[in-house]
Amino acid sequence: xxxxxxxxxxxxxxNEICAALEEEDxxxxxxxxxxxxxxxxxGDSRVIEEGNIIEKGGVNFSAxxxxxxxxxxxxxxxxxxxxxxxxxxxxxxxxxxxxxxIHMNVRYFEMSTGVSWFGGGIDLTPHYIVEDDARYxxxxxxxxxDKHHSGYYPKFKQWADDYFFIKHRNETRGIGxxxxxxxxxxxxxxxxxxxxxxxxxxxxxxxIYRHYMQKNQSLPFAKEHLDWQRLRRGRYVxxxxxxxxxxxxxxxxxxxxxxxxxxMPPEANWVxxxxxKEGSPEKQTLDLLKKGIDWV
Amino acid sequence: xxxxxxxxxxxxxxNEICAALEEEDxxxxxxxxxxxxxxxxxGDSRVIEEGNIIEKGGVNFSAxxxxxxxxxxxxxxxxxxxxxxxxxxxxxxxxxxxxxxIHMNVRYFEMSTGVSWFGGGIDLTPHYIVEDDARYxxxxxxxxxDKHHSGYYPKFKQWADDYFFIKHRNETRGIGxxxxxxxxxxxxxxxxxxxxxxxxxxxxxxxIYRHYMQKNQSLPFAKEHLDWQRLRRGRYVxxxxxxxxxxxxxxxxxxxxxxxxxxMPPEANWVxxxxxKEGSPEKQTLDLLKKGIDWV
Numbered sequence: 001x002x003x004x005x006x007x008x009x010x011x012x013x014x015n016e017i018c019a020a021l022e023e024e025d026x027x028x029x030x031x032x033x034x035x036x037x038x039x040x041x042x043g044d045s046r047v048i049e050e051g052n053i054i055e056k057g058g059v060n061f062s063a064x065x066x067x068x069x070x071x072x073x074x075x076x077x078x079x080x081x082x083x084x085x086x087x088x089x090x091x092x093x094x095x096x097x098x099x100x101x102i103h104m105n106v107r108y109f110e111m112s113t114g115v116s117w118f119g120g121g122i123d124l125t126p127h128y129i130v131e132d133d134a135r136y137x138x139x140x141x142x143x144x145x146d147k148h149h150s151g152y153y154p155k156f157k158q159w160a161d162d163y164f165f166i167k168h169r170n171e172t173r174g175i176g177x178x179x180x181x182x183x184x185x186x187x188x189x190x191x192x193x194x195x196x197x198x199x200x201x202x203x204x205x206x207x208i209y210r211h212y213m214q215k216n217q218s219l220p221f222a223k224e225h226l227d228w229q230r231l232r233r234g235r236y237v238x239x240x241x242x243x244x245x246x247x248x249x250x251x252x253x254x255x256x257x258x259x260x261x262x263x264m265p266p267e268a269n270w271v272x273x274x275x276x277k278e279g280s281p282e283k284q285t286l287d288l289l290k291k292g293i294d295w296v
Numbered sequence: 297x298x299x300x301x302x303x304x305x306x307x308x309x310x311n312e313i314c315a316a317l318e319e320e321d322x323x324x325x326x327x328x329x330x331x332x333x334x335x336x337x338x339g340d341s342r343v344i345e346e347g348n349i350i351e352k353g354g355v356n357f358s359a360x361x362x363x364x365x366x367x368x369x370x371x372x373x374x375x376x377x378x379x380x381x382x383x384x385x386x387x388x389x390x391x392x393x394x395x396x397x398i399h400m401n402v403r404y405f406e407m408s409t410g411v412s413w414f415g416g417g418i419d420l421t422p423h424y425i426v427e428d429d430a431r432y433x434x435x436x437x438x439x440x441x442d443k444h445h446s447g448y449y450p451k452f453k454q455w456a457d458d459y460f461f462i463k464h465r466n467e468t469r470g471i472g473x474x475x476x477x478x479x480x481x482x483x484x485x486x487x488x489x490x491x492x493x494x495x496x497x498x499x500x501x502x503x504i505y506r507h508y509m510q511k512n513q514s515l516p517f518a519k520e521h522l523d524w525q526r527l528r529r530g531r532y533v534x535x536x537x538x539x540x541x542x543x544x545x546x547x548x549x550x551x552x553x554x555x556x557x558x559x560m561p562p563e564a565n566w567v568x569x570x571x572x573k574e575g576s577p578e579k580q581t582l583d584l585l586k587k588g589i590d591w592v
Contacts, residue, residue: 241537251464270560
C-alpha cells in the first residue's frame with residue numbers, strides 16, 4: 001500500500017537523520033517519546049537537548065489517521081471523509097550564534113475521497129547572514145529541485161519567501177529555502193515521481209546541516225552575539241506562534257502540544273524596539289531579511 | 297465631547313500609574329515613545345527596563361481613529377463606518393519569580409454609527425501561586441465590582457477564567473481576575489456609569505501591584521525559581537501570541553508591533569515536556585492553573 005510505503009520511508013528518514021546529527025554533534029543524544037493519538041495513529045518525538053552543537057531540537061515522526069478534523073474539511077470543501085497524514089518535522093536550535101537554525105518538514109496526506117499529495121520544505125535561519133553560506137544552501141536545494149523539474153526551484157523558492165515571512169515585522173524569518181504543498185498526481189507527474197522528489201529533499205537535510213555544523217561551530221563569538229541570537233530566536237517564536245499554519249492548525253485541532261512546540265527555542269529574549277547600529281553585522285543581517293533575494 | 301473626556305482621563309491614568317510604579321520600583325524609569333498612526337491618531341508607549349523590581353514592562357496609551365478595519369466591520373456586521381478607540385494597556389514582568397506578572401487593559405470604543413462601549417480587565421499571573429495573595433487580588437477586584445453592581449464580579453471573574461486560558465496547555469494563564477467587554481448603555485446603566493466603573497478599575501491597578509511589589513520583592517529565591525519563572529514566561533508568550541484576541545487583532549491589522557509586543561517577557565525559556573515533581577511548589581502552582589476556583 002502506497003501510504004504504508006511512505007510512512008515507512010519517513011520512519012527510516014527520522015532514524016537516519018537522528019543518527020547523522022548525533023554523530024556530528026558528538027555529545028547530544030536523541031530521546032524518543034512515543035505517543036498515541038486517541039482518534040487514531042501516533043508518533044515518535046525525538047528530542048535532543050544540551051548537545052555540543054545543538055542546544056535544543058526535535059526530529060519528529062508521525063502517522064495519524066481518523067475522521068478528518070472540521071477545519072481541514074472546510075479548507076477542502078468536503079462534508080465528511082477520513083484522512084491519513086504522515087511526516088517528519090525538524091527544528092534545530094544550535095548553541096552558537098554562528099550556526100544557523102534549520103527547519104525541515106516533509107509530509108504526505110491522503111483522503112478517503114481519493115485525493116492525496118505531498119508537501120514540505122526546508123528553510124534556514126542564520127542569526128548572522130553570511131552570503132557564501134546562504135548561496136551554498138540555495139545551491140544545494142536548487143540542485144535537488146532541478147533533478148526533478150526545472151520549474152521546481154523558482155516556484156518553491158518564492159513560495160518559501162512568502163511563507164516564512166513575519167508580516168508584523170516586515171521581515172523574512174531567515175534566508176528562506178523551498179516550500180511546497182499539494183504536490184499531487186497530474187499531467188506532468190505521477191504521485192511516485194512526487195515521492196521521489198520528497199525523498200531527495202529529505203535525504204539532503206543531514207548533509208546540508210552537517211556542513212554548517214562542521215564549518216561554523218568553532219567560529220568565535222561573544223556575549224553580544226548571544227544577545228542577538230536570543231532576539232532572533234524571539235522572532236522565530238513570533239513566526240511560529242503567530243503565522244505558521246502548521247503550528248496554528250495543530251494547536252487548534254487538539255494536536256500533541258509538546259511535539260508541535262518542540263520548535264520553540266531553549267531561550268528567547270525580547271527588548272523593546274531594539275535597533276542594531278548602522279554598519280553592524282546585526283544591521284547587515286536585518287537588511288537581508290527580505291523576500292526575493294536571488295542567492296544562487 | 298464624551299470621547300475626548302475618556303481619552304483625557306486615560307492619558308491621566310497612564311501618568312499616574314507610571315509615577316506610582318517608578319516610586320515603588322525606586323530605580324526604573326519609563327521612557328516615552330510617542331507614535332502616530334498613518335490612518336489617524338497615535339499613542340504614547342511608556343516602557344520600563346532594568347528596574348529594581350520590574351525587569352521589563354510597558355504602560356501604553358493610545359487614541360486612534362479612522363475608517364474601521366475590515367475585520368472589525370465583519371465582527372460588527374457593518375458595511376462601512378469610522379471608529380474611535382482609546383485605552384491604556386499594561387504588562388509588567390518583575391525580576392523576582394516571587395512577584396507576579398500583572399496585566400491590565402481599559403478601553404473605550406465608539407463607532408460613527410452611534411454604538412459605543414467600554415471593555416477591559418485585570419489579571420494576575422504569579423509564577424508561584426500563594427493562596428493568600430490570590431485571595432487578596434480577587435477581594436480587591438470584587439470590591440471594585442460590587443461598588444457598581446452585584447452581578448459584575450461573578451460575571452467578569454468567569455469571563456476572565458474563560459479568556460485567559462491557554463487552550464493547547466489546558467491551563468489558565470494565571471489566577472485570572474476580571475474581564476469585560478461591550479459594556480454599553482442599556483436599561484440598567486448609562487454610559488457614564490460604565491465609565492465610572494472603568495475609572496475605578498483603572499485606579500485600583502497601582503495600589504494592587506504596589507502591594508505585591510512591597511510584600512514579595514525581598515522574598516528569597518534561587519536558580520530553580522528563576523528557571524521556573526522562565527518557563528512560565530514561555531507560557532505567557534504562548535497565550536499572547538496564540539490566543540490573545542487583542543494581540544492577534546493588532547498584528548493582523550497592521551497595528552504598531554513594538555507597542556503590541558511590549559507584553560513579551562525579557563527572557564523566556566522552553567524545555568521539552570517539563571513535568572514538575574509531585575509535591576513541589578511548581579506542581580502545586582500547576583494544579584491551581586484551572587478555571588472556576590473561587591478565591592474569595
